Amino acid sequence: MKNALIVAPFRQMEPFYRRELKKRGLDIDIISVIRRQDQSYTKSILTRVEEQVASGKEIVITRGTLANEIRRRFPQIQVVELDITDLDVLETMQKYVGSEQTVAAVECSAFVHKVERVGKLLGIPVAGYIAGSIAELQEKILEAAKEGYRVIISGGWGQYDNQNLRLLAPYSVAYEMVACSEEAVTASIERALDVCQAIQVEKQQKEMLHTIIDFSPNGLIAVDSAGRITLYNSRARRILGLDDLSQGQPISRVMPELHLEETVKSGQEERNRVIKNRELVVTNIPLRAGKEVLGAISTFQKIQDIEESGRRMRSQLAQKGLTAHYTFDDLIGEIHKEVENHHKVLITTLTKRMA
Numbered sequence: 476m477k478n479a480l481i482v483a484p485f486r487q488m489e490p491f492y493r494r495e496l497k498k499r500g501l502d503i504d505i506i507s508v509i510r511r512q513d514q515s516y517t518k519s520i521l522t523r524v525e526e527q528v529a530s531g532k533e534i535v536i537t538r539g540t541l542a543n544e545i546r547r548r549f550p551q552i553q554v555v556e557l558d559i560t561d562l563d564v565l566e567t568m569q570k571y572v573g574s575e576q577t578v579a580a581v582e583c584s585a586f587v588h589k590v591e592r593v594g595k596l597l598g599i600p601v602a603g604y605i606a607g608s609i610a611e612l613q614e615k616i617l618e619a620a621k622e623g624y625r626v627i628i629s630g631g632w633g634q635y636d637n638q639n640l641r642l643l644a645p646y647s648v649a650y651e652m653v654a655c656s657e658e659a660v661t662a663s664i665e666r667a668l669d670v671c672q673a674i675q676v677e678k679q680q681k682e683m684l685h686t687i688i689d690f691s692p693n694g695l696i697a698v699d700s701a702g703r704i705t706l707y708n709s710r711a712r713r714i715l716g717l718d719d720l721s722q723g724q725p726i727s728r729v730m731p732e733l734h735l736e737e738t739v740k741s742g743q744e745e746r747n748r749v750i751k752n753r754e755l756v757v758t759n760i761p762l763r764a765g766k767e768v769l770g771a772i773s774t775f776q777k778i779q780d781i782e783e784s785g786r787r788m789r790s791q792l793a794q795k796g797l798t799a800h801y802t803f804d805d806l807i808g809e810i811h812k813e814v815e816n817h818h819k820v821l822i823t824t825l826t827k828r829m830a
Contacts, residue, residue, distance in 0.1 A: 476501055476502065476503050476534070476667070476668070476671055477502065477531070478531060478532055478533040478534060478538065478671065478674070479503045479504075479507075479523070479532065479533070479534040479535075479671060480503070480504050480506065480527045480532045480534065480535050480536070481503055481504070481505045481506070481535075481536045481537070482505075482506045482520065482524060482535060482536065482537035482545070483505060483506065483507045483537075484537060484539065484541055484557075484630055484631035485507075485630075485631040485652065486507050486654060487509075487636055487654065488654075488660065489505055489507045491655075491657050491660040492505055492660055492664075493505070494657075495657070495660055495661055495664050496664070499664065500681070501664070503536075503667075504527065504532075506520065506524070506527070507521050520541070521545075521548060524545060524548075524549070525548075525549070528549050528551075528552060532763065533551075533552060533553060534552070534553045534554075534555060534667055534670055534671060534674070535553070535554050535555070536548075536554075536555045536557060536663050536664070536667050537554065537556070537557060538556055538557035538558070538559070538581045538610055538628065538630065538655065539582050539583050539586055539630040539631075540558075540582055540586075540606050540607075540608065540611075540612045541609065541631075542554050542556045542583070543556075543607060543608065544585050544609050544652055547608065551588050553670050553674065554583075555663055555666045555667045555670055556663075557655055557659055557660065557663045558585075558659055558662065558663070559586065559589060559653050559654075559655055559659065560655075560656060560658070560659060561589065561592070561593055562652050562656065562682070563654060563655060563656055564589055564590055564593040564628075564653055564658070565588055565597070566654075567628060567651050567652075567653045567654075568590070568593060568594060568597055568599060568628065568651075569597065570628045571597075571599055571626060572597050572598065572599065573597075575617060576625045576626045576649070577600075577602070577623060577624045577625050577626065578594065578599055578600065578601050578602070578624065578625075578626040578627075578628065579601065579602040579603070579604055579619035579622075579624035579626070579627050579628070580594075580601050580602070580604065580627075580628045580629070581604040581606060581612065581615045581616045581619055581628070581629045582605075582606060582612070582629050582630050583605065583606065583607075583625055584605045586629075586653070587603040587604065587605050587735055588603070589674075590603070590653070591603050592626050595752060601628075602619065602624060604616075604618065604619050609653070609734075612629070612632055613632065613639070613642075616629060616632060616643070617643075620646040620648045621646065624648070625647065626648070626649045626651060627643070627648055627649070627650050627651065628651045628653060628818070629650070629651070629652065629653075630652060630653065631652060632650075632652075633650045633652055655779040656767050658687055668809060674753065688708040689708065689709075691708060691710065691774070692710075692776070693710065693774040693775060693776050694708065694710045694711035694712075694713075694714040694715065694773075694774065694775045694776065695707060695708045695710070695711055695772065695773070695774055696711050696725045696726065696730070696733065696735070696772070696773050697762070697770060697771070697772040697773075698735045698736070698739065698770050698771055698772075699769065699770040700739055700768060700769055700770055701724075702725055702726050702727055702735065702739060703723055703724065703725055703726070704720070704721070704722055704723065704724045704725075704726055704729065705722060705770065706722070706772075707720055707722075711775075714755070714775065714776070715730060715753075716778055717729060717730070730752050731756060732752070732753055732755075733750075733759065733773045733775070734748075734757075734759060735759060735771045735773050738759040738760070738761055738771040738773075739761065739768055739770060741761075741763065742761045742763070742768045743761070744758075744760050744761065745757070745758065745759040745760065746758045746759075750775075754777055754778045754779065755775045755776065755778065756775060756776055756778060757773055757774070757775040758773070758774050758775070759771055759772070759773045760772055760774075770820055790809055824826075
């Protein structure tokens with residue numbers, strides 16, 4: 476899995492990951508957070524992640540606010556979040572059962588809600604402070620300390636810099652980091668493997684889609700449920716004479732005669748319709764996910780191209796001493812039979828892509 480990266484939010488997790496990777500025979504790069512006095516955690520760790528993304532990483536395994544920060548900074552990356560369990564939280568909080576210490580949980584929303592739930596089971600009131608970024612995490616931790624909470628339960632923030640814990644010194648705060656179990660590490664690797672497989676399947680589908688589009692004898696235009704162009708091929712440009720065709724354009728402004736918006740609204744196929752003023756033969760097919768119409772695809776050819784195909788077919792038969800009696804509708808039918816299998820694959824791939 477050369478396209479994956481593990482960002483261990485505290486150093487103690489690295490041995491867990493290395494054991495699991497060795498057991499599975501996997502090769503995944505690991506970045507561990509190390510205490511640093513000379514530079515901020517955010518700058519150092521996100522710079523290293525950025526370097527890894529530039530080298531081709533597509534999946535990052537990490538947790539908490541750091542996971543949210545990476546999602547925000549690198550939206551093209553699939554983030555697999557390492558979940559803390561109720562048992563992880565319980566092991567951290569049980570020492571405060573019966574204590575008069577005031578407790579605050581500061582982290583991402585999922586973390587905070589889990590601590591609040593376990594606190595309720597233990598009879599420990601917990602004040603929740605939700606942080607959306609690493610910078611906000613520090614602000615919220617200091618806010619909780621200033622508001623008088625003497626126990627702050629969070630993630631690896633206290634590990635990032637020596638300076639972080641020094642910020643809490645004036646408030647006599649006990650900082651408790653919730654660690655992760657080996658079971659959680661194992662589960663995150665399994666989810667990453669699933670994501671990796673899904674990425675490979677998506678790449679294969681995209682390659683197949685582009686191959687079908689490029690080699691299709693027809694012009695192809697697909698739209699989403701709002702009637703905006705999502706896909707087209709170069710043949711569509713040539714047939715329609717539209718050099719400025721581009722994704723995102725409303726099909727109603729570009730080529731209303733295709734009736735693609737009507738196909739989306741009705742959810743009904745329309746085959747072999749002749750557009751006389753454009754000299755086109757058009758077939759429209761809705762793209763569905765169950766009963767929901769996600770969009771539609773139009774395939775079309777110039778009438779003169781169909782007629783030329785008919786002349787070629789007659790010529791081939793004449794060379795064999797046979798006579799062909801084809802009507803125009805017969806020719807259209809033969810052309811569409813020729814590409815029907817390609818269209819089935821195209822429609823299936825487009826539907827999965829738009830779902």
